[in-house]
Amino acid sequence: xxxxxxxxxxxxxxxxxxVDVRIDGPTIVAVDAELTPVDDDRVIxxxxxxxxxGFVDLHVHLREPGRxxxxxxxxxxxxxxxxxxxxxxxxxxxxxxxxxxxxVEFVRRQAERAGLCHVAPSGSITIGxxxxxxxPFGELSAAxxxxxxxxxxxxxxxxxMRRAYxxxxxxxxxxxxxxxxxxxxxxxxxxxxxxxxxxxxxSRLGLPGWPSLAEELMVHRDIELVRLTGARxxxxxxxxxxxxxxxxxxxxxxLAITAEATPHHISLTDExxxxxxxxxxxxxxxxxxxxxxxxxxxxxxxxxxxxxxxxAPHAAETKEQPLDQAPPGMLGLETALGVSLAHLDMPLADxxxxxxxxxxxxxxxxxxxxxxxxxxxxxNVTVFDxxxxxxxxxxxxxxxxxxxxxxxMPLRGRVTHTVYEGALxxxxxxxxx
Amino acid sequence: MTTGxxxxxxxxxxxxxxxxxxxxxxxxxxxxxxxxxxxxxxKVPALRGKTVCSVFxxxxxxxxxxxxxxxxxxxxxxxxxxxxxxxxxxxESLRDTIDTISAMxxxxxxxxxxxxxxxxxxxxxxxxxxxxxxDGWHSHPTQGLLxxxxxxxxxxxxxxxxxxxxxxxxxxKHSRVARSTSTAFRLLGADVTLVAPxxxxxPVVEEPTTEDLDGIIEDLDVLYxxxxxxxxxxxxxxxxxxxxTSRFGLTPERAARxxxxxxxxxxxxxxxxxxxxxxxxxxxGAVITQQVTNGIAVRMAVLFDLLGSGEPGTEGTSR
Numbered sequence: 001x002x003x004x005x006x007x008x009x010x011x012x013x014x015x016x017x018x019v020d021v022r023i024d025g026p027t028i029v030a031v032d033a034e035l036t037p038v039d040d041d042r043v044i045x046x047x048x049x050x051x052x053x054g055f056v057d058l059h060v061h062l063r064e065p066g067r068x069x070x071x072x073x074x075x076x077x078x079x080x081x082x083x084x085x086x087x088x089x090x091x092x093x094x095x096x097x098x099x100x101x102x103x104v105e106f107v108r109r110q111a112e113r114a115g116l117c118h119v120a121p122s123g124s125i126t127i128g129x130x131x132x133x134x135x136p137f138g139e140l141s142a143a144x145x146x147x148x149x150x151x152x153x154x155x156x157x158x159x160x161m162r163r164a165y166x167x168x169x170x171x172x173x174x175x176x177x178x179x180x181x182x183x184x185x186x187x188x189x190x191x192x193x194x195x196x197x198x199x200x201x202x203s204r205l206g207l208p209g210w211p212s213l214a215e216e217l218m219v220h221r222d223i224e225l226v227r228l229t230g231a232r233x234x235x236x237x238x239x240x241x242x243x244x245x246x247x248x249x250x251x252x253x254x255l256a257i258t259a260e261a262t263p264h265h266i267s268l269t270d271e272x273x274x275x276x277x278x279x280x281x282x283x284x285x286x287x288x289x290x291x292x293x294x295x296x297x298x299x300x301x302x303x304x305x306x307x308x309x310x311x312a313p314h315a316a317e318t319k320e321q322p323l324d325q326a327p328p329g330m331l332g333l334e335t336a337l338g339v340s341l342a343h344l345d346m347p348l349a350d351x352x353x354x355x356x357x358x359x360x361x362x363x364x365x366x367x368x369x370x371x372x373x374x375x376x377x378x379x380n381v382t383v384f385d386x387x388x389x390x391x392x393x394x395x396x397x398x399x400x401x402x403x404x405x406x407x408x409m410p411l412r413g414r415v416t417h418t419v420y421e422g423a424l425x426x427x428x429x430x431x432x433x
Numbered sequence: 434m435t436t437g438x439x440x441x442x443x444x445x446x447x448x449x450x451x452x453x454x455x456x457x458x459x460x461x462x463x464x465x466x467x468x469x470x471x472x473x474x475x476k477v478p479a480l481r482g483k484t485v486c487s488v489f490x491x492x493x494x495x496x497x498x499x500x501x502x503x504x505x506x507x508x509x510x511x512x513x514x515x516x517x518x519x520x521x522x523x524x525e526s527l528r529d530t531i532d533t534i535s536a537m538x539x540x541x542x543x544x545x546x547x548x549x550x551x552x553x554x555x556x557x558x559x560x561x562x563x564x565x566x567x568d569g570w571h572s573h574p575t576q577g578l579l580x581x582x583x584x585x586x587x588x589x590x591x592x593x594x595x596x597x598x599x600x601x602x603x604x605x606k607h608s609r610v611a612r613s614t615s616t617a618f619r620l621l622g623a624d625v626t627l628v629a630p631x632x633x634x635x636p637v638v639e640e641p642t643t644e645d646l647d648g649i650i651e652d653l654d655v656l657y658x659x660x661x662x663x664x665x666x667x668x669x670x671x672x673x674x675x676x677x678t679s680r681f682g683l684t685p686e687r688a689a690r691x692x693x694x695x696x697x698x699x700x701x702x703x704x705x706x707x708x709x710x711x712x713x714x715x716x717x718g719a720v721i722t723q724q725v726t727n728g729i730a731v732r733m734a735v736l737f738d739l740l741g742s743g744e745p746g747t748e749g750t751s752r
Contacts, residue, residue, distance in 0.1 A: 195549075203635030206549040206571030206612055211636075276550025320528045322548030324569075 002029070002040050003424060005417075007047035008383060011352045012373045021051060023379040026422040031375055042424070044417055046383050052352045053370045054086025054117075054380040054418065056359040058182075058260050059151070059236060059308035060333065062088075062119065064110060065103070066095025071313035071400045073107060076333070077116035078398040079311070081425045083333040084382035084415035086117050087360065087369040088311075092124035093152035099124040099135045101143045108144075116425050116433060117418075118380075120365055122147045125164050125181060131156050134164055141173040146364030149182035151236055154218050156188055161222070165231035177364060180258075182234040183222050185243070186284065190214035195323050197270040197285040205273060207323065210285045212240040219243045223250045226257055234362055235259040237310050239284040241294030248303040258362050260308035261295045263332055263339035268405060278319045278326030279405050282312070285328075299354055300346050306359035307351075309336050313401035331404045334397055337384060338411030348386060356382075368421075383417035390414050398431060444556050444563040445735055447572040448616045456581060456620055457593065462734035463582050463727070469506065470730055479741050480509035486539040488514045488530075489566070490546040495701060496566050499725070500543045500575075503732035509740070512539065527551070528558055535559045540740055544568070549609075562739045570607050576700055577613030579731040581621055583724045584655055587696055595622035600649055602628040602681055603659030603708055604670075606635050610700045611659055615640060623655075628681065632670040646680070650687055655696045656718075658683055658708045674707050683709045693717045698724060 002024040010019050020035035021028060037043050062076035073090075080088045090107055092098035098107065104121040111119030123140040127133045129150045137148065148168065155161045164181060173179050191214045196202050198209025219235060223246060226233045238244060238259050247259050264282060269289050272280040280286060298304040312329025319326050340351050360370025368378045390411050394402035418426035425432055442450060451459065469477055485504040487497050497513070504511045514534060525533075531542070541562040544552045549569030556563040567573040584594055599618050605611045605627050615625045619640070626649060627634065627642045634642060643649060650656070661677055671677045678684065683697070688711045691697070697719045703709050713719045 198636050200637040203637040204612075206569050206609060206635075208570075209636055276553040317526055317528070320526060320554070322527065322546060322551045322554070324548045 001042055003419065004035055004037050004041040004043045005046050005051055005383060006035065006043060007045055008049050008051035010373045011050050011052045011349050013353070013357045013370070014372045016349055019373070021373055023381075023419060023422055026379050028373065028375055028377045028379055031373060044383065049383050049385050049416060050348070050352070051373060051381060051383050053356045053373065054382045054420065055084045055336070055355040056363060056365055056369050057085050057088040057309050057311065057333065057336070058147070058234070058306055058359045058363055060088045060090060060311040061093065061313065061329065062090045062107075063313055064094065065106065069400070070315045073110040073119060074114040074116070075398060075400045076311070076313070077111060077114045077119060078431045079331075079333040081116045081418045081420065082398050082415060082429075082431055083336050084384055084418055085333060086380035086382070086418065086420045087363070087365050088117060088119055089147055089363050090119050090121045091151045092122050092149065093129060097124050097129050098122060099127050099129070101139055104140060104143055104145060115423070116431070117420050118365070118369065120147070120363060121145060122149050122151070122182070124148065125150045125155055126160070129153060131160065134160070134167065137168060137171055137179060141171060141179050145179070146173060146177070147180050147182055147234070149184065149236065151182065151184045153188070154184045154186045158221060162225055162229065165225050165229040165233070169229050169231035173364070178232055180232045180234050180362060180364070182236050183218065184236050185215045185218035185222070185238070187214045187217045190217070193324065194285070195281060196273045197287045199270060199288060201270045201273060205276070207273065212242060212287065212291075215240055215284055216242045216246065219246050223255065223257065226250070226255050232256040237262050237265065237284055237308065238295065238298070238304060239265045239287050239291060241291050244294045244298035244303055248298065251303060258305045259298070259303065260306040260359070261299060261304045262308060262310045263336050264330060264405060266292055266296050266299070267339050267343045272405070276323060278321065278323050279330065279403055281323060281326055281328050282310070282330050283328035296344055299344060300350070305354065306362060307336060307340055307354045308359060309333055313399050314403050315401055316403070319403055329403070331397065331399055331401065334399070335392055335404060335406050335411060337413045337415060338390065339406065341386060341413035342411050379419050379422040381419045382415055384413055384415045386413045388412070388414050443739060445574050445739060446552050446556060446563065446565045448574045448577040448613045448620070451574070453593070453620045456578065456617055459578055459731065459734045459738060460582050460585060462738060463730045466730040466733040466737070467727070469733070476506050476508060478508045479737055480504065480507040483509040483540040483740050484512065484538065485509045485541045485543060485736065486512040486514060486534055487543045487566070488534065488545070490516050490551070491567070493545055493567065495725075496545060499728045500566060500732050503729050503736055506729070507733055507736055507741070509736065527554070531555050531558050535561060541736065564735060564739065567609050569609065571609050571612060573609040573613045575728070575732050575735055576610050577617035578735065579724060579728045580614045580657070580698060581617040582731050583698065583720055583727045584618070584696060586727070587720050587723065588654070593621035594618060597623040597654040598652060599623045599655040599657060600626045600628050600646070600653050601657045601659065602646060603661055604633045604665060605629050605638070605659070606633050607662070607665070608659050614657065630671065630680070633665070644680070646687065650690050651692060653692070653695050655698060656683070656691065657698045660700065660702065661704055661708045663704070678707055678710055682707060683711060685711050688716060691716070691718065696720050701725065
C-alpha cells in the first residue's frame with residue numbers, strides 16, 4: 001500500500017511550499033503540486049497541516065536496560081512517534097551503562113523489535129559513566145555510535161576531558177565523519193545536594209541551590225578545550241543566559257560547537273518549585289524568566305541549534321519522595337512540539353529546523369533523517385497541525401511514566417501522523433503499533 | 434475572644450500562610466493557653482476525642498515533647514511515629530506511611546522532616562490537619578510564633594511588635610528558624626536586621642543585612658542568636674568556629690555592651706562557647722527558658738486553632 005499525503009504545507013531544509021507527496025515502501029516516490037490518488041493509495045488529507053521531515057531528538061532517556069518500570073525502549077519509542085520523532089538519541093545512563101558494544105547492540109535490537117522510530121544509542125564517554133576511564137570510542141563508533149556523552153553527569157576531570165576531546169578529534173567514524181562529544185555541563189562541587197535554581201526562589205523556599213555558575217564554568221572550560229583540541233562539542237540542555245552568551249561568542253569565533261535547549265527551559269520557571277512538587281525537579285533546574293528569554297533568543301538566532309527534550313521518565317512513587325531524594329527529570333517527547341510552538345516566537349520553519357534537520361546533522365543521522373521532502377528520499381516524515389490548542393492528559397500518554405509538568409497549560413500544535421521508514425506508525429494521533 | 438471562626442486553613446505549614454491577622458489570632462489564643470498552664474491542674478478538655486500524631490523523620494526531642502505536652506493539656510490523644518521504629522527502614526515510602534497512619538483515623542499530623550517542603554507533600558495526601566514542626570532549611574512556624582509571643586509578653590505588649598529593632602545573628606542560610614522567626618517579626622511590624630557573613634546568608638534576602646554586629650549591638654530591643662553547627666566549618670562557610678565566635682558570637686565583651694533591657698533569645702539547643710560564649714543566666718535580658726515555656730502555650734493555641742471549636746477552656750475547666 002502506498003501513502004498519499006495531500007494538501008499539506010511542506011516545510012523542509014529547502015523551503016516551504018504546498019505539494020502532494022506519495023510514499024511507497026521506505027521511500028518518497030512522488031512529489032507534485034497535485035497528485036491524483038490511485039487504487040492502492042491510502043490518502044491522508046493534510047489540508048491546513050504541515051508535512052516535514054521527521055523530528056530528531058538528541059536527548060532521551062529510555063531507561064532500558066535497568067529501569068523498565070519507568071520506561072522501556074518500546075514505550076519510549078511510541079511516545080517519540082506520537083511526538084513526531086522518527087529518530088532519537090538514547091542517553092547512556094542505563095544500567096548497565098551504554099559503555100560497550102554489547103549494551104549498544106542490545107538497545108538497537110530492542111528498538112528494531114519495537115519498530116516505531118530509529119533509536120541511536122549514544123556511548124558513554126567513560127566506563128560506567130564514572131568519569132575515570134575512557135570507553136572504546138573506536139569500537140563503539142565502528143558499531144555506529146556517533147555521539148558520546150556521560151549525560152546525567154558531566155565529565156568532571158579536566159585532564160580526562162581533554163584526552164577525550166583529543167582522542168575523538170582524530171577518530172574517523174567512517175566516511176570521513178567524526179564523532180561528537182556531548183557535555184552535560186555541571187561542575188558537581190558547586191551543586192552538591194542542589195534541588196533547584198539558586199536565586200530568590202530557593203532562598204525563600206529553603207531549598208539548596210544549583211547555581212548558574214556550575215553550568216557556565218563547564219561550558220567555558222569545554223569551549224577552551226575545543227579551541228585547544230580541534231574536537232567537536234555539543235552542549236546538552238543549556239539553561240542559563242550566560243551559557244547562551246558563551247556559546248554565541250564561541251560560534252562567532254568559528255569553533256565546532258553546537259548546543260541544544262529543552263522545551264521546559266523555554267516554558268517553566270523556578271517558581272514552579274513553590275509547590276514543592278518534585279515533578280518540577282529537573283537537572284539542570286528550571287531557571288528564571290530572564291534565562292528563559294535568553295534561551296529563546298539563542299534558539300531564534302541559531303546560537304542554540306536544536307530543541308531536545310531530555311525526556312526523563314520516572315515512576316510516580318519516585319517523584320513522591322521528599323524533594324532532595326526524588327530523581328530529577330520530566331517527560332518531553334509527546335509535548336515537545338506543542339510547547340515549542342506555544343512558547344517560541346520564531347518562524348515555523350526555524351522551529352521545525354531545530355526539531356529536525358539541525359539535530360539530525362549533530363547526531364550524524366542526516367543520511368536518513370531530517371532530509372528534504374523529495375523523490376528518492378527516505379520516508380521519515382511527520383504531519384502536524386501547527387495551530388490546534390490542546391492540553392496534555394497524563395493517563396493518555398504512551399510513556400510508561402506520567403511525570404509531565406504541562407498539565408493545565410495550553411499547548412499549541414500537535415502531531416497527527418508519523419511515517420517511519422515508510423510505515424504509518426502514528427495515524428490520526430494514535431500509534432498503530 | 435473569637436476563635437472558632439474565620440480560620441483560613443486546616444493546616445499550618447508556614448508563618449506566611451497565617452499573615453499578620455492570623456499570627457495575632459494565635460498569639461491572643463496563646464495568652465489564654467498560658468493562663469491555663471498557670472493553673473494547678475493545667476488541662477482543659479478542648480480537644481477531647483481528637484488524635485494528634487507526631488511523625489518525626491528527624492530527631493527533635495524538644496519540639497516533639499513540646500507538641501505532645503500541648504496536645505495532652507488540651508486532652509487530645511497523642512501518637513508518636515519515629516523513624517527508628519518505623520517501616521521506612523523496610524523500604525516503605527513516605528506516602529505509604531502517611532496513608533497508613535491516616536487510615537487509623539488521626540485528626541492532625543505534626544511533621545518534622547529534614548527535607549524542605551515535605552509537609553506540603555503530606556498535606557496533599559491526607560485530609561487531616563498538617564502542622565509543620567520544621568522542614569529542612571525552610572520553615573518552622575511554631576518556632577516563629579513562640580518567638581513572637583515571647584517578645585510580646587516579655588515587653589508587656591498586647592498587639593504587634595511595631596518599631597522594635599531586632600537582630601538575628603548567625604547561620605541564616607541553613608536555618609528554618611531564621612526564616613520563620615524573621616517573617617513573624619516582620620509581619621508584626623518589627624525592623625529585622627540579619628547579621629551573618631555572606632556565606633551564611635541565602636543567595637537573596639529581603640531584610641537588611643550587616644556583618645558588623647558591634648555596630649548595632651547597643652541599639653537593639655532583641656538580639657536573636659542562631660545555633661552554629663560544627664559541620665559548617667567543613668563546608669568552608671566560615672574559616673573556624675573561633676573566628677565565627679570572635680565576629681558573630683555573644684562574647685563577654687559584647688554582652689557588656691548590651692542594654693540591660695535588650696532581650697537575648699536562642700532557639701536551643703545552645704552551642705555553648707560558639708554563638709553564646711557567656712552564661713545566659715548572667716544576662717539580664719535572656720528569655721531563652723521563657724521561649725521553651727511559651728512553646729507549650731503557642732502550640733496549644735495552634736492545635737486549638739486548627740482542631741478546636743468554640744471557646745477554649747470554658748467547658749470543664751478546673752475553676
